[in-house]
Amino acid sequence: MRGAIRLVGVGKSFGGTEAVREVSLDVAPGEFVTLLGPSGCGKTTLLRLLAGFETPDAGQVLISGRDVAGLPPHRRPVNTVFQHYALFPHQDVAGNVAFGLRMQKRPAAEIRDKVARALDLVQLAGYEARRVDELSGGQKQRVALARALVLEPEVLLLDEPLAALDAKLRAQMQVELKNLQERLQMTFVFVTHDRDEALIMSDRVAVMNAGRVEQEGAPDALYDRPRTRFVADFLGVRNLLHVRVLRIDEGLAQLEAGRLRFAARDDGGYRAGAETWVGVRPERVRLLAEGASEAGAEDGVVEDEIYLGDRTDWVVRAAGHALVVAESARGAQPRGRGERVRLLLPPEAVLRLADGDGV
Amino acid sequence: MTARRQALLLLVPAALTLFVLFVLPQALMFEASLGRRSAYGGIVHEWSFANYARALEPLYLGIFARSVGLAALTTGLCLALAWPVAWWIAFRVPQRHKSALLVLLVLPFWTSFLVRMYAWIVLLRTEGVVNAVGVAFGLPAFDLLYNDLAVLIGQVYGELPFMALPLYASMEKLDRRLLEAAADLGASPLRRLREIALPLTLPGIAAGAVLVFIPSLGAYLAPDLLGGAKGVYVGNLVQSQFAVARDAPFGAALSFVLALLVFVAVAAARRPLAAARGL
Numbered sequence: 001m002r003g004a005i006r007l008v009g010v011g012k013s014f015g016g017t018e019a020v021r022e023v024s025l026d027v028a029p030g031e032f033v034t035l036l037g038p039s040g041c042g043k044t045t046l047l048r049l050l051a052g053f054e055t056p057d058a059g060q061v062l063i064s065g066r067d068v069a070g071l072p073p074h075r076r077p078v079n080t081v082f083q084h085y086a087l088f089p090h091q092d093v094a095g096n097v098a099f100g101l102r103m104q105k106r107p108a109a110e111i112r113d114k115v116a117r118a119l120d121l122v123q124l125a126g127y128e129a130r131r132v133d134e135l136s137g138g139q140k141q142r143v144a145l146a147r148a149l150v151l152e153p154e155v156l157l158l159d160e161p162l163a164a165l166d167a168k169l170r171a172q173m174q175v176e177l178k179n180l181q182e183r184l185q186m187t188f189v190f191v192t193h194d195r196d197e198a199l200i201m202s203d204r205v206a207v208m209n210a211g212r213v214e215q216e217g218a219p220d221a222l223y224d225r226p227r228t229r230f231v232a233d234f235l236g237v238r239n240l241l242h243v244r245v246l247r248i249d250e251g252l253a254q255l256e257a258g259r260l261r262f263a264a265r266d267d268g269g270y271r272a273g274a275e276t277w278v279g280v281r282p283e284r285v286r287l288l289a290e291g292a293s294e295a296g297a298e299d300g301v302v303e304d305e306i307y308l309g310d311r312t313d314w315v316v317r318a319a320g321h322a323l324v325v326a327e328s329a330r331g332a333q334p335r336g337r338g339e340r341v342r343l344l345l346p347p348e349a350v351l352r353l354a355d356g357d358g359v
Numbered sequence: 360m361t362a363r364r365q366a367l368l369l370l371v372p373a374a375l376t377l378f379v380l381f382v383l384p385q386a387l388m389f390e391a392s393l394g395r396r397s398a399y400g401g402i403v404h405e406w407s408f409a410n411y412a413r414a415l416e417p418l419y420l421g422i423f424a425r426s427v428g429l430a431a432l433t434t435g436l437c438l439a440l441a442w443p444v445a446w447w448i449a450f451r452v453p454q455r456h457k458s459a460l461l462v463l464l465v466l467p468f469w470t471s472f473l474v475r476m477y478a479w480i481v482l483l484r485t486e487g488v489v490n491a492v493g494v495a496f497g498l499p500a501f502d503l504l505y506n507d508l509a510v511l512i513g514q515v516y517g518e519l520p521f522m523a524l525p526l527y528a529s530m531e532k533l534d535r536r537l538l539e540a541a542a543d544l545g546a547s548p549l550r551r552l553r554e555i556a557l558p559l560t561l562p563g564i565a566a567g568a569v570l571v572f573i574p575s576l577g578a579y580l581a582p583d584l585l586g587g588a589k590g591v592y593v594g595n596l597v598q599s600q601f602a603v604a605r606d607a608p609f610g611a612a613l614s615f616v617l618a619l620l621v622f623v624a625v626a627a628a629r630r631p632l633a634a635a636r637g638l
Binding site: 100 | 537546554558
C-alpha cells in the first residue's frame, strides 16, 4: 500500500466558499495522477489537504493506507514541489537539498551522498555551492525537485511546478519528469491547469470544476469521451451545442439545435423530446466544397481563418451557429473569408454531454 | 551640468548642516576633552590625555560596565518581548487590523519620554498603583522604585517600539511559503523558527538591536528619574560632570569613550545588516 492515496468524501470550505466538495479519489502506488482544472477549481486546495497545510472539514484522507487526519505537514510521508519553488534564499543548493535530511538528523556522510545523488538525478551535479538566486528558473525547479525527491517520499505532490518556465523548457521538463517518475516508481500527484501537460504526463487525469472531480480517467479515454460540458470544453471540444432530441431511429439520434439539424450515434443516453448538450471536436467536423451533395451536410459561410502552422481553424457560420472546424495543414485547402462551403457533423463524432457536474 | 556636479550640489545643504551641527561641535568637544578644568569651571586649553586616563580608572570603568549591562539587558528583553508581538502582527492578524495594531505600538511616542518616565514613578512608588493592587490582594508593599530594576523597566518600556518595528518589517518580508516548504520537508515548528524564521529575520533583529542598544548605552532620563542614588550610569555621569562638577573636559572625554563603545556595537551589527542586502 506504500504510496497509495485514498480520498473519501473530502470537503473543505474557506469562509463559506466551498473549495473542495465531496471529492473521492483513489491513487494506486506508483501512479502519475494529475488534477486538472482552471484556477479556483480546488485542485491546489486538494493538494494542500494531502500535504497537511489544510485540514478537511469532511471526509477522510488516507496515505499508504493510513488516515493522516491530525498529522501536521512535517510528519506526513509526502513532499511537495511548490509552484514558486520556495527555495531557502539563505542556503546554497546543497543546503536546500540537504534540508529535509538534516531535519531527520541523518549522519553527515549520508547527507552528502544523498544530496550528490539527488542533484545528479536532476542533472545539477556540481551545483552544490551555488547560491539559489544565481540559478535560472529551470535550475531552481530542479533544485526544488531534488529537495523533495531526496527524502524518498511515499507520495510526491507537485503544484504547477512548470508554470513559471518558458514553453520549450516546459516541454523538456514534462518528458523528464515523466521519465523520472517511471524510473522511481513513485506516486506523483500533479496539479496543473494546462490540458496538454496533463495529457502528456499522466497515467490518469482527474478534471476538477468548482471543487468537484467531474471526470477521471486515462488521458486517451478522457480525450475521446468527455462526459460533461465542462470537461469537453476544457479538453478542447470547441463546438458545444444545446440540442433537442427529435427522435431515435436505427441507432441514430436525430438532433436539432435551432435551425441546425444533425444526427448522433445513439449511445443509449438520448431520450426523444429531451434536451441535452453535445460537443464535436473541431478536427472531427468535415468541410466540403460548395454544392457537395453528401447526406446531412449543411450550407455554411467561412467567417474567419486562424492559421496555426500545423493546422488551420476555420470559423464557419452554418444555420445560425458559428462552428470551429480544424483542418491539418496538409489537408487544408486555400479558402477565403465569405466563401461558401458545406459542413458535415459525422454522427460518430457527436459526444453527448451532461450539463453540470457528474453524469 | 554633469550628473556628478548635480549630485554634489544636492548634497550641499545636508553636508553644511552636518558640518555646522555635528562635525564642528564634535571637534570642539574633542579639543575640550584634551584640556583641563580651570578653578572656576572653565576650560584650560593645555592638551593632554589625562582625562582619558582618568576615564579608564576602575571607578569609571565600573560605571561603563553597568551601562553596557543595562543596554544589553534592555536589548535582550526588548527582543524577547517584541519578537512574539511582531510575529503575531505579521503572521496571525488579518490584514485589515494590522495598521491599527502598528499605530498602537507607536502610540507611546505621542507622549514625551519624560512624561512616560513620570508615569512609571506613579506606577512603581511605594504608595503607587502596582503596590496598591498588590496590597489589595494581601501582598506586602515592595520598594519598586529608585533601583536598577526600575531603570531597566523604564528603559525597556521606552525602547520597545524601536525593536518591534524593524522586527515587524523584516517579518512582513519573510515569504511564508518558505515556512510551509520547511514544514513539508519535515521541520517541526521549533526548527522552522531556528532554520528559517530566525536567519531570515536577522536583519530586523540587528536593526532593532542597534536602535535599542545605542540609546540605552547613554540612557539618562530613566536612570535619573527611576534609579537610586547609588545607581549611576554613564549618561548621568556625563551630565553631572558638565552640570554639577563643572568639569567639561572630563565630561567630554567620557562622552568620547561612550562614542567608541557605540562604534564597536554598530560594527558588531554590520555583518547581519549587510547580509540583509544580499537577500
